[in-house]
Amino acid sequence: MSEIENGHGLQHRREAITGLGDALRLLIEQATATEAPTAELLRAAELIRQAAAPLGERVRGRFETAAADDLLGGVRLYNPVTGLGSAFAPPLEIHREGDVAVGTCSLGRAFEGPPSFAHGGVSAMLLDQMLGYAVTVSGRPGMTVQLDTGYRQPVPLYTPLRLTAQVVTVENRVVTATGTIATVDDPGTILVRATGKFVALLAEQAQRLFGPVTGSDR
Numbered sequence: 001m002s003e004i005e006n007g008h009g010l011q012h013r014r015e016a017i018t019g020l021g022d023a024l025r026l027l028i029e030q031a032t033a034t035e036a037p038t039a040e041l042l043r044a045a046e047l048i049r050q051a052a053a054p055l056g057e058r059v060r061g062r063f064e065t066a067a068a069d070d071l072l073g074g075v076r077l078y079n080p081v082t083g084l085g086s087a088f089a090p091p092l093e094i095h096r097e098g099d100v101a102v103g104t105c106s107l108g109r110a111f112e113g114p115p116s117f118a119h120g121g122v123s124a125m126l127l128d129q130m131l132g133y134a135v136t137v138s139g140r141p142g143m144t145v146q147l148d149t150g151y152r153q154p155v156p157l158y159t160p161l162r163l164t165a166q167v168v169t170v171e172n173r174v175v176t177a178t179g180t181i182a183t184v185d186d187p188g189t190i191l192v193r194a195t196g197k198f199v200a201l202l203a204e205q206a207q208r209l210f211g212p213v214t215g216s217d218r
């Protein structure tokens with residue numbers, strides 16, 4: 001019987017994963033921004049290795065989903081963009097406002113490209129997630145087959161950002177969506193725009209790609 005079934009509770013585990021994610025995000029921010037003495041860096045590296053060891057005692061394999069996740073329910077705690085348990089995620093929070101998906105986040109030092117601004121690949125990653133969300137909630141989920149990004153102005157670090165996405169066309173299995181990044185303070189000035197194409201998988205494609213994860217290949 002798993003720990004979750006055994007009474008510790010799914011909600012409790014999700015809260016613990018979120019707490020660990022918060023701590024890891026703090027660690028990444030501090031470790032990226034630090035100008036602490038070199039001796040402190042060496043000491044921190046040792047402490048972090050010690051902290052990581054027990055986490056590595058029980059890990060899942062490539063095709064196993066996390067016990068606290070709910071794939072069909074859309075709970076992905078380790079998603080690298082939105083996952084509250086992910087050390088890497090800003091995390092981006094996304095909600096719906098009518099037909100438009102609206103996201104908010106702020107990017108720290110770890111996401112830096114040009115000095116004091118976000119890396120362009122990070123903007124593309126955020127927008128891929130935004131467009132994917134809009135496509136999914138439109139009822140036609142699919143995988144990204146094309147993502148075009150236009151960088152009009154650099155995206156500032158340590159600044160609340162407002163992202164949007166919406167579906168614009170549906171042609172057979174191809175759904176096209178567009179999205180933007182702006183700051184919360186100046187939502188009318190678009191910093192980055194993206195257009196993405198998403199393709200709904202055929203049953204054969206879904207089976208080929210995800211059969212080992214869903215167990216439908218057994």
Ligand SMILES: CCCCCCCCCC(=O)SCCNC(=O)CCNC(=O)[C@H](O)C(C)(C)COP(=O)(O)OP(=O)(O)OC[C@H]1O[C@@H](n2cnc3c(N)ncnc32)[C@H](O)[C@@H]1OP(=O)(O)O
Pocket residue numbers: 074128129130131132133136137142143144145146171172173174197199201205
């Ligand atoms: C709430 C949760 C939110 C979740 C958000 C998640 C966001 C993140 C999403 C991702 O990042 S997904 C990961 C990145 N994407 C991939 O890894 C996909 C890799 N591509 C594939 O595996 C195959 O392309 C795929 C199985 C998706 C489709 O298979 P095919 O390439 O054989 O396409 P197919 O021959 O079935 O063609 C289907 C349609 O797509 C069209 N198509 C395919 N590739 C295209 C392309 N690159 N550009 C434009 N159209 C394309 C193709 O013309 C055709 O159009 P029609 O139906 O109108 O005839």
